[in-house]
Amino acid sequence: MTLSIGPLRPDEAPDFCALFQRVFAVSLTLDAWRWKYQQGPRLGSVSLVARDAQGVLRGHVGALVFPGVCAGRALPMAQVCDVMVDPEARGGVDHGGVYGRLMAELQRELARSYPGAFAYGFAGIRPYKLGARMGLYRAVQPSRMGLVQFPHAAGIGGGAMSTARWPWAWSARAVPWHHPALGRLWQRLGPISPGPRVQRTPAYLQWRYAGHLQHPYQAWLLRRWGRAQGWVATRWMPDGSLCLVDSLLPAGVTARQAAEVLAPAVASTMPAAALSIASWDIATEASARLEPIMGCEVRVDRWHSDHLKPHFHPGDTDVF
Numbered sequence: 001m002t003l004s005i006g007p008l009r010p011d012e013a014p015d016f017c018a019l020f021q022r023v024f025a026v027s028l029t030l031d032a033w034r035w036k037y038q039q040g041p042r043l044g045s046v047s048l049v050a051r052d053a054q055g056v057l058r059g060h061v062g063a064l065v066f067p068g069v070c071a072g073r074a075l076p077m078a079q080v081c082d083v084m085v086d087p088e089a090r091g092g093v094d095h096g097g098v099y100g101r102l103m104a105e106l107q108r109e110l111a112r113s114y115p116g117a118f119a120y121g122f123a124g125i126r127p128y129k130l131g132a133r134m135g136l137y138r139a140v141q142p143s144r145m146g147l148v149q150f151p152h153a154a155g156i157g158g159g160a161m162s163t164a165r166w167p168w169a170w171s172a173r174a175v176p177w178h179h180p181a182l183g184r185l186w187q188r189l190g191p192i193s194p195g196p197r198v199q200r201t202p203a204y205l206q207w208r209y210a211g212h213l214q215h216p217y218q219a220w221l222l223r224r225w226g227r228a229q230g231w232v233a234t235r236w237m238p239d240g241s242l243c244l245v246d247s248l249l250p251a252g253v254t255a256r257q258a259a260e261v262l263a264p265a266v267a268s269t270m271p272a273a274a275l276s277i278a279s280w281d282i283a284t285e286a287s288a289r290l291e292p293i294m295g296c297e298v299r300v301d302r303w304h305s306d307h308l309k310p311h312f313h314p315g316d317t318d319v320f
Helices: 010-024 030-038 098-113 125-133 180-192 202-210 255-267
Strands: 003-007 044-052 057-066 068-070 077-085 118-123 137-143 146-150 170-175 218-224 227-236 242-248 275-279 293-298
Touching (some): 003 098, 010 030, 010 077, 030 057, 057 098, 146 255, 180 242, 242 255
Parallel strands (some): 077 118
Antiparallel strands (some): 044 057, 146 275, 218 227, 227 242
């Protein structure tokens, strides 16, 4: 099959959605495509396709490029996503195949338009092994969803944490996404992030969570003695658990501790006493047996140095 590689044209967006349906068996609307590739506080986006001789889309790779920060300095963050090849065009899994050619063109485009960007993505074990074998991916964070249960969450008094170091002064409160404390916390905690991360500015939170077209998300302020110390973003999952999809926490605060603060506040809004809270940052015996989602650095013109270690959350993906 003869294929050419080039940017996706705006009039081809319906064809992109059709390819998405063929590859992933999941429908994607044009509104969702626009939200994902054209809206929000981004630096830009890249959308490359492979076309056959008749102009039919046979493959795609994309990248969403956001303002990022690492140890106080600006750093473009490029989330590689929607890597897909039509089943009819799958063949070689080397650099000369559709996948290899698309990834090579993505590397060139990111290096040209966003020099020095930290590119990252998320893959299952099989796609990760393919990308790693081709020198495209390297693992930086194997992620497994751990679940902590609160059988009597409604009875946890006043947001008290079970760990002695965490007194009853901690509490959680649901707030709207435009709450000014969220922006102030980013200004205080975001720039000192030791590893690369997308800037969680008010504009980003409005786009990513408040304006999401499919899933509702809730922002929670974590407070100590009434003063905001951090925030978490949650989403109810189909299995009934509450997922911590994102967070901005002060140094030394773990996801499990945040869950303990959050549990009584959530339980007070629901009729059932039992509550399960899940997070990539909660490790359990059961989660250790799960196959991980591989958070990867995607090579652009070079690998970043080993000390640039991101800390990913489910909200860094485009599926949670």
